[in-house]
Amino acid sequence: MEQKQKINVSKTIKDFFGNVMNALLSVVINALDWIMDPIQRKIGMKRMAYVFLVPNMLIFGIFVLFPMLVNIYYSFTGGTNLFPQDRPFVGLDNFKVLFTCDNFLDPNTCTEDLFWRAVYNTIKFVIFQVVGIVLFSLITALILNRKIVARGFFRAVYFYPVLLSPVVVALIWKWILQRDGLLNAMIIGFGGERINFLLNSDWATFWVIFISIWANMGFFTLILLAGLQSIPPDLYEAGSMDGTNEWQSFLHITLPLLMPTMLVVLVLSLIRAVQVFDQVYVLTGGGPGSATLYLVQYIYNKGFSDQIHIFGLAAAASVVMAAVLMVFTLLQLYLSRKSDAV
Amino acid sequence: MDIKRFLTRTRNPRRFSVSDFLSYLYLIFGVFLMFGPVLWLVLSSLKTPAALVEFPPSLLPYGQDSVRVEGYDEPLPLFDVNLPDGSQARLAQVRRIGIESQLVDPVNPGEIIKVNINDRTPAKSLRLEWSNYTDSLKSFNFLKYLNNSVVVTVLATIITLIINSMAAFALSKYEFKGRNLVYVIIISTLLIPISVILVPVFLVITELNMNNNLWGVIIPGAATPTGVFLLRQYMLTIPDELIAAARIDGASEWRIYWQVMLPLAAPALAVLTIFSVMWRWNDFLWPLIVLSQNELFTLQVGLNSFQGELNVKWNYILAMTVMTLLPITLVFAFLQKYITTGISSTGMKG
Numbered sequence: 001m002e003q004k005q006k007i008n009v010s011k012t013i014k015d016f017f018g019n020v021m022n023a024l025l026s027v028v029i030n031a032l033d034w035i036m037d038p039i040q041r042k043i044g045m046k047r048m049a050y051v052f053l054v055p056n057m058l059i060f061g062i063f064v065l066f067p068m069l070v071n072i073y074y075s076f077t078g079g080t081n082l083f084p085q086d087r088p089f090v091g092l093d094n095f096k097v098l099f100t101c102d103n104f105l106d107p108n109t110c111t112e113d114l115f116w117r118a119v120y121n122t123i124k125f126v127i128f129q130v131v132g133i134v135l136f137s138l139i140t141a142l143i144l145n146r147k148i149v150a151r152g153f154f155r156a157v158y159f160y161p162v163l164l165s166p167v168v169v170a171l172i173w174k175w176i177l178q179r180d181g182l183l184n185a186m187i188i189g190f191g192g193e194r195i196n197f198l199l200n201s202d203w204a205t206f207w208v209i210f211i212s213i214w215a216n217m218g219f220f221t222l223i224l225l226a227g228l229q230s231i232p233p234d235l236y237e238a239g240s241m242d243g244t245n246e247w248q249s250f251l252h253i254t255l256p257l258l259m260p261t262m263l264v265v266l267v268l269s270l271i272r273a274v275q276v277f278d279q280v281y282v283l284t285g286g287g288p289g290s291a292t293l294y295l296v297q298y299i300y301n302k303g304f305s306d307q308i309h310i311f312g313l314a315a316a317a318s319v320v321m322a323a324v325l326m327v328f329t330l331l332q333l334y335l336s337r338k339s340d341a342v
Numbered sequence: 343m344d345i346k347r348f349l350t351r352t353r354n355p356r357r358f359s360v361s362d363f364l365s366y367l368y369l370i371f372g373v374f375l376m377f378g379p380v381l382w383l384v385l386s387s388l389k390t391p392a393a394l395v396e397f398p399p400s401l402l403p404y405g406q407d408s409v410r411v412e413g414y415d416e417p418l419p420l421f422d423v424n425l426p427d428g429s430q431a432r433l434a435q436v437r438r439i440g441i442e443s444q445l446v447d448p449v450n451p452g453e454i455i456k457v458n459i460n461d462r463t464p465a466k467s468l469r470l471e472w473s474n475y476t477d478s479l480k481s482f483n484f485l486k487y488l489n490n491s492v493v494v495t496v497l498a499t500i501i502t503l504i505i506n507s508m509a510a511f512a513l514s515k516y517e518f519k520g521r522n523l524v525y526v527i528i529i530s531t532l533l534i535p536i537s538v539i540l541v542p543v544f545l546v547i548t549e550l551n552m553n554n555n556l557w558g559v560i561i562p563g564a565a566t567p568t569g570v571f572l573l574r575q576y577m578l579t580i581p582d583e584l585i586a587a588a589r590i591d592g593a594s595e596w597r598i599y600w601q602v603m604l605p606l607a608a609p610a611l612a613v614l615t616i617f618s619v620m621w622r623w624n625d626f627l628w629p630l631i632v633l634s635q636n637e638l639f640t641l642q643v644g645l646n647s648f649q650g651e652l653n654v655k656w657n658y659i660l661a662m663t664v665m666t667l668l669p670i671t672l673v674f675a676f677l678q679k680y681i682t683t684g685i686s687s688t689g690m691k692g
Contacts, residue, residue, distance in 0.1 A: 029600050036596035048595040049516035053524065056509035060565035064531055067542035074541055082545055140372070143365045154369045156678050157376050163670050163681075164380075165624035167642045171649060171663045172379045175386060175656070182382055185398035214375070222685055246361065275535050278626040282646050296537045296627070303541050304631050315541045322538040329534070 071322075074315035080308055087312070094316035115317060117290045118298040125209060125294060126273040132213040133220055133269045134262070140217065141224035142254075155225070159218035166278030169215045174198070174283055177207060198284055201291030208280050208292050215279065216272070220265045227261030228254070260335070267332040271325060295321050380667070387660035388470040394656050405469035409434050411451045420465040421445065423457055432465055474661040484662055486637055487644035490556060491623060494640055498560045499618040502569055503611060509565075510573035511603050515585060525574075528567045536563065536628055544631060558632040559640070563621070569614050576610035577603065616673070616681055623670060641666045 040048055070084065075094050077087035102109035107116035144155055161169065176182045177197040184194050197203045231254065239249045277296035280286070286293035286301075295317065303314030386394065388403040408417040411434050418434035423445060425431055433445035433455060443459045446452075478484050512518075513525055536543060543562055544553075552558030580603070588598045604611070626642045633639055639647065645666060648659055674681065 029597075032600075033594065033596060037594050040594055040596070045589075045595060046516065046518065049512040049518045049521075052508040052512035052516075052595075052599065056505040056565045056570065057524065059505065059561060060528070060531075060567075062546060063543055063562035064534075064539070064565065065527070067539040067546060068531075068534070070542035070545065071539050082548060084545070139368070143368055146362075146365055148365065148369070152678075154372065155682065156674075157369075157373050159678075159682060160380075160671075160674065161376055163620060163624075163674050164667055165626065165642055165670070167624075167626055167645050168663055168667045171645065171659065172383045174649070175383060175660065176379055180395065180397040180399070182399060189398065218376075219685065222682055275537050277537065281626075282649065285650075299537065299540060300627070300631075304544070311541045318538040318540065322534065325534065325538065329530070329532070333529075 068322075071315050072319060074311055075319045076312075078312050080310065082309075082311060090312070094312045097313065098316055098320070112313070114290060114293065114301075115298055115313075118293050118295050121205075121291070121293055122274060122276070122295045124205070125212075125276060126270065128209045129212050129273045129276075130266065130269050132209065133217050133273075134266055136213060137217045137220035137224055137265065138262070140221045141228055142250075144221070144225055145228040155222070158221050161215045162218040164215065166215070167282050169211060170279045170282035173207065173211050199288050201288050204284050204288060204292050208284065211279060211283065212273070212276060216269070220269060223265055223268075224258070224261055227258050231257045263335045264332070267328055267335060271328045271332070274321065274325060274328070383660060384664055387474055387657070387664045388472070389474075389657070390469075390471045391655075391657045393471075394660075402468055403470055404466040405471060406464045406466055407469075409448050411446060411448050413451055418446075418448075420448075421462040422465050423455070424461045425455070425457070433462075435462075471657070474657045475665070478658040478661050478665075482648075482658065482662075483636060483639070483644065484665070487639050487641045488665075490638060491641040494556055494559050494625075494629075495619055495622040497556075498564060498622045499615060501560065501564045502566055502618050503614060505565060506569035506614065507573050507604060507607065507611065508599065509570050510577050510607075511599050513570070514574045514577040515582065515603075528570050532567045532571065540627075540631065547632060552632070554633060554635050554638060556633075556638065559625070559629045563625075563628070566618075566621075568617070572614055573607060573610050576607055580606050612680065616677060619673065620670065 036048075036051070039051060043051075073084065074087075076089060076091060077084065078090040078093060079087050081087050098112050098115050100111040101107075101116065104110075104116070107113045107120065110116045140158055144151055144158075148154065164172075178184075179194070179196055183197070188194060195203060197207055235253050235257075236249055239253055244252070275296055276294050277300070280292050280294060281297055281300075284292045286297050299314045299317050299321070302310050302317065385401065385403060386399075390403075390405045392406065393400065393404060407420040409420055410417050414436070418436060420432055420434055421443070423431050423433050431447065434448050434451075436444045436446055436454065438444070438459065441459050443457055443462055445455045445457065445462070447455070509528075513521060547553050547558045547562070550558075552561065584602055584606070585598055588602050593601070624642065625640070626646070629640045629643050630646070633643060636644075636647070641662075645659070645662060648655075648662065
């Protein structure tokens with residue numbers, strides 16, 4: 001009896017809120033009808049398309065397209081003023097500063113040594129992180145594609161870190177890696193010596209790459225799993241009739257058919273690896289020294305965090321980065337068109 | 343017939359092979375590696391500050407017991423003591439002077455017993471230090487950050503849904519001049535992140551007086567090309583006849599959008615909602631640039647500023663980190679299927 005009443009109460013509340021929401025919504029719709037109907041009468045049915053486009057394109061234009069063009073202008077101006085009218089035109093000076101090196105392989109000989117450190121760190125990061133991600137997400141996807149008990153649970157486990165914010169991920173690992181943290185306790189427990197993981201440049205680089213793989217591989221596992229599941233099962237049946245073993249069917253059926261998805265994963269992870277920032281910024285702040293300083297953080301430091309805001313250099317560096325990303329994006333579009341055609 | 347074999351017989355008899363064993367080993371190792379760090383965070387967040395600096399750390403949150411003793415205002419910490427006569431007792435410490443500890447028996451508090459501090463160990467039991475949570479809710483700007491994050495996430499998601507669906511409707515159901523050009527421009531910026539146009543977007547924000555303003559965080563990312571793309575692809579599959587029928591019934595274009603298109607596109611809208619909430623809740627770099635006043639910080643920026651302080655209070659940071667990951671975890675727990683299928687069918691994540 002009591003329970004019945006409870007249900008009724010909650011239902012009444014739900015109904016009440018539902019009604020209120022509906023009333024509000026219809027008020028909004030009618031109010032917008034008031035504005036939209038005269039417009040439609042004036043410009044005609046077909047041209048209403050432009051009205052629908054306006055809000056999105058306005059914001060898109062002001063906050064994406066316009067900045068993309070202005071960014072190039074910024075890279076040709078100097079000074080520390082934010083407003084373009086106060087910025088002197090300096091031609092290619094910013095790019096000259098970025099690209100003046102006695103020996104491009106040694107950042108110490110460059111005028112803007114931090115930029116080149118960031119470039120080399122980013123290249124190193126991208127190579128190891130992308131290889132790691134492709135490798136581990138492929139292994140995980142292959143295993144999850146087998147006849148596994150509780151597959152949904154395991155898939156969720158590998159995917160969960162993808163949803164965590166980069167700041168949270170960095171703090172979780174900072175807590176584990178700190179001097180008196182869990183990992184050092186385990187190392188000492190096994191008779192090893194305490195390591196200051198985040199104060200040693202090699203270890204810091206390793207952990208930054210490891211954590212980035214940890215946090216992102218679930219996403220790519222999911223894409224690869226979808227690719228694996230789209231391979232028609234009769235191919236494997238035909239293969240087993242012809243007497244292939246597991247390894248052969250992987251090599252001759254799975255791998256070739258998964259290639260398009262693998263390429264998409266490769267390019268997507270490449271594009272995202274180049275933009276690495278949040279996790280590393282919270283975990284190491286680019287340190288120790290500049291061991292984990294990457295391109296986006298270089299841009300952020302130059303434009304927003306350093307004492308003097310050198311917007312020109314920040315913009316020039318981001319133009320360079322945008323050019324690299326553009327190449328990858330074109331590659332991605334080309335590949336996805338190709339895989340659609342298959 | 344062997345009953346056991348009859349019962350366990352399957353259509354596709356397979357032995358439990360070595361590769362099965364290795365697969366499960368890998369998966370179980372994965373559970374530890376993926377969930378372990380988060381679990382460790384949660385366990386640590388319930389420890390007392392004293393237990394947090396302990397090395398090696400205990401797995402579960404233990405806290406020192408204390409007891410109220412007659413004649414003392416504050417609760418006294420309990421210790422297990424090796425007495426000089428070889429016996430053991432559980433005593434409450436009154437004070438510590440150098441290497442000498444002065445203790446009393448809680449039952450008989452009159453007599454003070456003095457022992458060397460090495461002869462006593464703290465009496466501990468499993469205790470969850472919820473005050474880490476309640477204190478950080480009370481004494482910091484945490485609630486303010488939470489509020490800001492909720493405001494940004496909710497408003498940005500609503501705006502994104504409305505303007506993206508309007509644009510997708512126009513791009514999928516109308517023939518007009520420049521349609522393809524608009525679509526190509528949107529698509530070509532799909533993978534251009536805000537991190538390559540930081541300086542000029544900051545200029546626009548400053549010119550529009552949205553610097554140090556939550557709107558400066560909300561608006562720039564609202565017109566996501568991802569959302570337009572996703573919704574357009576879905577709306578293309580909705581038959582044009584429905585719209586034609588609505589037009590014959592005399593519905594205005596706006597009504598067709600509201601009452602025909604949006605309800606039919608609900609699945610795609612749901613996917614975009616989940617994405618948008620994830621992007622906005624976890625967003626860091628852009629809020630970090632726009633917001634420089636402490637009371638405007640979002641959770642992510644606030645957490646970062648806490649951990650960057652000179653005197654890091656880990657007990658509060660851990661509790662706040664748990665509270666920050668809680669909403670996303672709950673969303674994931676309930677919508678796991680939709681999120682994973684949404685992502686694997688679109689291949690999209692900001």
